[in-house]
Amino acid sequence: MITREFETFLLAQEETFLTPANKLAVIIDTHNIDHAKLLLSHMTYSRVPVVTEDNQFVGTISLREIVKYQSENELTDDQLHMDISLIVEKDVATVGASYHLEEVMRKLVDQAFLPVVGEQGEFLGIITRKSILKAVNALLHNFTLGSK
Numbered sequence: 001m002i003t004r005e006f007e008t009f010l011l012a013q014e015e016t017f018l019t020p021a022n023k024l025a026v027i028i029d030t031h032n033i034d035h036a037k038l039l040l041s042h043m044t045y046s047r048v049p050v051v052t053e054d055n056q057f058v059g060t061i062s063l064r065e066i067v068k069y070q071s072e073n074e075l076t077d078d079q080l081h082m083d084i085s086l087i088v089e090k091d092v093a094t095v096g097a098s099y100h101l102e103e104v105m106r107k108l109v110d111q112a113f114l115p116v117v118g119e120q121g122e123f124l125g126i127i128t129r130k131s132i133l134k135a136v137n138a139l140l141h142n143f144t145l146g147s148k
Helices: 004-011 033-041 063-072 101-108 129-142
Strands: 018-020 047-051 057-062 113-117 123-128
Touching: 004 101, 004 129, 033 057, 033 063, 047 123, 057 063, 057 113, 101 113, 101 129, 123 129
Parallel strands: none
Antiparallel strands: 018 123, 047 057, 113 123
């Protein structure tokens, strides 16, 4: 459990936690693997969300997973014309729109980012480990104890 004063301070930074879906690079689940490989090889992100055409969260994909799939199946780049949905990592830690800070921090220990998913499965955005660490950094540098 997070100490109430610390949680209050961190939640005051909450507007900086969520990067909304419309500001993110995502891959549509019907895109070909070769298209996803090309996109990921030109991005600075190691993993990106995968969504449906109507913005339903499917999972995430990384360039490493694509290369591994290609290698294991001995496929050339010209043979990667199947939908990315075949190899998407679907067992991904997520949080809902009304997440609890403690849950976010616990899950971000093992993930670079957490997809935020609405009640109907819609992709709302991500919370990154970096955004939480910035808030913790602000806490460590700016928090003052109340007088007793």
